Amino acid sequence: MWRAAVASDDADIVSMCMALNSDDPGPTPVSAEQVLRTLARLREESHRGRAVVCEVNGRLAGYALLISFWSNELGGEVCVIDELFVSPAHRGRGLATDLLTKLGQRESFRGATPVALELEVSPANGRARALYERLGFRSENITMRMRLPNR
DSSP, rough: OOOOOGGGGGHHHHHHHHHHHHHSSSSOOOOHHHHHHHHHHHHOOGGEEEEEEETTTTEEEEEEEEEEEEETTEHHHHHHHEEEEEGGGGSSSSSHHHHHHHHHHSSSSSTBBSSSSOOOOOOTOOOHHHHHHHHOOOSSSSSOOOOOTTT
């Protein structure tokens, strides 16, 4: 079901990202051009992470952006699920659970088993939060972010 995204998936990923940001907007709007830059960067610099898509009956039903970093505190690779979207018609079928479970169980993320999975969820998205908590995600630290001007 879940596989690495390829360039021919880009238009569908952009469409799903726009739907995600419409349904559950983050603090900063995301443009189609920004999504395309992200997908190109992940293909050019695979050490940063990767995009994956979920295919059901030959059609894309979801996508995720998986970003990697090394944590000294945790002693290994951390997989940040920067975005995760499953189309409304395919929700409730275990697709997101399948991805998150596989990421934590085997060497499916850049050839290494991550020591932790990390994600953000908006406070208003109770359905997603319930899923993540059921799978074992917990709030540990507060993330603080400073947006730099003109970037």
